[in-house]
Amino acid sequence: MKDKLQILTPQGFEKGDKPQKMRLNKKTSCVRCGKCCSESSPSLMREDMTLFVSGVLSYENTYTIRDGERVRSKGDGSIYESFVELIKIRDKEGAAVCVFYNEGEGCRIYENRPSQCRAYKCWDPVNLMKGLEEGALKRSDIFGSVDVVMGIIENHEVKCSYKKLSDAFERLAEGNGDAVEEIMDMLQYDTYVRPFLEEKFNIPRNAMDLILGRPLTDTINEFGFKVARDGEEYILLPLEEEK
Ligand code: SF4
Ligand code: SF4
Numbered sequence: 001m002k003d004k005l006q007i008l009t010p011q012g013f014e015k016g017d018k019p020q021k022m023r024l025n026k027k028t029s030c031v032r033c034g035k036c037c038s039e040s041s042p043s044l045m046r047e048d049m050t051l052f053v054s055g056v057l058s059y060e061n062t063y064t065i066r067d068g069e070r071v072r073s074k075g076d077g078s079i080y081e082s083f084v085e086l087i088k089i090r091d092k093e094g095a096a097v098c099v100f101y102n103e104g105e106g107c108r109i110y111e112n113r114p115s116q117c118r119a120y121k122c123w124d125p126v127n128l129m130k131g132l133e134e135g136a137l138k139r140s141d142i143f144g145s146v147d148v149v150m151g152i153i154e155n156h157e158v159k160c161s162y163k164k165l166s167d168a169f170e171r172l173a174e175g176n177g178d179a180v181e182e183i184m185d186m187l188q189y190d191t192y193v194r195p196f197l198e199e200k201f202n203i204p205r206n207a208m209d210l211i212l213g214r215p216l217t218d219t220i221n222e223f224g225f226k227v228a229r230d231g232e233e234y235i236l237l238p239l240e241e242e243k
Contacts, residue, residue: 028123030122032106032107033106034097034101034103034107035122037097037098037100037101038095038096038098038101040074040075041074041089041090041091042088042113042114042116042128043065043087043088043132043136043137044057044062044087044088044114044116044136044137045114045116045131045132045136046135046136046137046141047115048115048137049141051112051114054112056109057089059206059209059210061090061099062087062088062089062090062210063088063213063214064085064086064087064212064213065086065214066082066085066157066161066213067083067084067161067162067163068081068082068161068162068166069081069082069162069213069219070219071222074096081162083133084132084136085138085139086132087136087137087142087210089114100113116128139211140153142210149211152193152197152201152211153211153212156190156212159189159190159193160216164186165183165186165220165223166223168183168186169183184236186216187216187217187220190215190216191216194208194215197211221239224238224240225237225238225239226239
């Protein structure tokens with residue numbers, strides 16, 4: 001039986017006291033089970049730009065991971081630092097499942113799914129990280145012709161890039177108290193620039209995660225800190241002090 005895996009299991013016996021066999025059909029094509037759709041979300045590649053043009057993708061279902069951002073793996077929970085800017089498909093609110101996945105229905109955009117989803121074959125896994133450095137879709141591919149948005153993105157990177165934030169946390173760990181002020185300045189800028197841009201340029205609120213990446217007040221947890229509010233002021237607290 002070439003197309004079946006047979007694994008002897010200790011769970012029981014077949015007729016004639018033979019050990020029970022667990023029979024697994026070996027997949028050779030996608031059965032749309034959705035397992036991979038809850039294990040990691042695809043990073044978009046330049047060829048996926050057509051999905052923005054056709055309206056399948058938009059700021060409503062995508063967000064940016066900025067260069068140097070710390071990201072927690074859905075699989076084993078380990079934290080890694082993104083070595084390149086990435087645009088990803090959002091998860092459903094409160095669940096680590098792709099926003100396009102519906103239980104019982106599968107992928108809602110299966111015919112138009114992004115290139116990484118097409119390339120992934122759970123029965124023959126490929127390294128999806130390969131080619132990201134050269135081929136990943138970037139904010140400049142989407143907004144390159146809109147000067148005002150590119151200006152906003154560039155200013156934001158100058159004021160609060162993850163490189164700057166990381167350096168400040170390193171100095172804080174070395175006992176340099178001035179680093180706290182620098183970190184708070186970055187948090188303040190990132191927090192206040194979002195509603196300001198909404199109002200000034202009429203940019204929808206949920207477009208901010210694509211234009212500026214996720215709020216620093218959320219992603220700062222991956223540096224081992226959180227931001228708490230004290231009246232009109234924000235304070236930086238180590239996560240351990242939460243308990
Ligand atoms: S590729 Fe993903 S959706 Fe398709 S069968 Fe494998 S785990 Fe399921
Ligand atoms: S776009 Fe479709 S195939 Fe890709 S992760 Fe989401 S639900 Fe799964």
